[in-house]
Amino acid sequence: MLRLGSLEDAAHAIRVMQVRGAPLIGATAAYGVALGLADDASDARLAQAIETLAATRPTAVNLHWALARMQRVLQQVPQGRTALATRRDMAWNEARAIATEDKAANAAIGQHGLSLLRAKRRGDRPINVMTHCNAGRLATVEHGTALAPVYAAHAAGLPVHVWVSETRPRNQGLLTAWELAEAGVPHTLIADNAAGLLMMQGKVDLVIVGADRIAANGDTANKVGTYLKALAARAHGVPFYVAAPLSTIDFTCASGAAIPIEERAAEELGAGDVPVVNPAFDVTPADLISGIISERGIAAAGALGQWQS
């Protein structure tokens, strides 16, 4: 159990990935702003808190979405002794709202995605879902994104089995395996490299992954390795879905080419002095994506404009 007691705690937790997963990063950043205003709720302190948190990680847009939302709400408060106390309360309320909305969005994603799993049911054979990284309860406030439909299916009594890829270099697949085991959902861990063979062998009914940022045209940045799974899914006619709340869609970003890809430390590969390149994300082009599952329903990746409000 990790308790974050200050702005600095929150920023550190995001930077070193004690907290990860786009939706959870967003909610943590919102609470980080509230924590940052504890002793000083001035405009200057608010701006500094937002700047500190915004600099932690570049790719997940939920971070910037949550900070922009906090700023929009909190900048409306005028200066003054009482006003600053009010700003503190408003910050906690807004952070709580972000967290509560994330739970609700993910629950809705679960129900929308459930229809896709139901459609894949063939007799008593388990529905084989492949995922990548961890887009489950440990990556969100509750339910998960990619795993929300899996949990919904399990709760509905559908037989479901999840192929969990290791997700090098940080091995977030082990988080997915852990939370699926806790929930009693059958699953099997594989090396990331095995995804293509399993699809070739007909052992995957659909792929569902989360997202760190979805561009306006549907191109999707997600944990590095996602793109390779999308290519294999296309080669074998396996549907490939991205599950994410609307807060992950960046309508200001025209296409995947404009999404910044975080380069992380060589140490993550644990190979001593060997030269390393370690991008944390890759971009899956919209045309490889069967659909985006959000709290609003399921849309073609090329038709996200319907959700812009």
Place this chain on the structure above:
Amino acid sequence: MLRLGSLEDAAHAIRVMQVRGAPLIGATAAYGVALGLADDASDARLAQAIETLAATRPTAVNLHWALARMQRVLQQVPQGRTALATRRDMAWNEARAIATEDKAANAAIGQHGLSLLRAKRRGDRPINVMTHCNAGRLATVEHGTALAPVYAAHAAGLPVHVWVSETRPRNQGLLTAWELAEAGVPHTLIADNAAGLLMMQGKVDLVIVGADRIAANGDTANKVGTYLKALAARAHGVPFYVAAPLSTIDFTCASGAAIPIEERAAEELGAGDVPVVNPAFDVTPADLISGIISERGIAAAGALGQWQS
């Protein structure tokens, strides 16, 4: 330094992957037969030695090719005290011949592949080769297969840089990084998951991998994860070559579907009690392969019949 002093040593070394790489497995098996005949060169002992070695690993066809060659040569010797001593000598000679021919084949592969690298030269920019697993000096008797053209280019003074994928779960990429460092060839280690992004970014000029078994139609079994790289290469117009001696082509195997895929122990993923599926190889369809580089030259994957003799 590992010294193999008996048939059992040789079989163990292949089984637990102290020795790996299809060509080196073949040569080691040949020497294993010779070692197995040290005290008893009878037909029964020969049959038992071949059976023991054949059972070590299923996918690399060089193992079976080398054992069949040893059997074909050694079964010609009639029984009798002197004859059995002759058989022992013949076994050592044949094993040495297999090793020597492997060196020569790989040197030729290096020269044929060099032409492909030369064609990718653009000014002073290094030629960026991506490989997978280890198909270098550590996987063969000498030179390597996939890395032979890289070493040939380096020796010829061409600027070359190798993208080395980690190759989970056994991390043979570290072997590749080690031997490239020893040879002074610039290289960068990546997570297997990063291969698609690098190709999307235009950072890969060509992919060269080795093979464990090539079917008559050109479908190629190689270290698991190879197929995902081939899919990404196709998506981005990056040439994808397989380098292997003729001993890796199994003309009795019509297509990739007939190649046995070894399933290895769950422990290789190091995830404790988590259920695991761990295939060691996958199959890249011939239509994703730009060409096969052997000691005879470069052929389209669908036109290997020209090399059948």
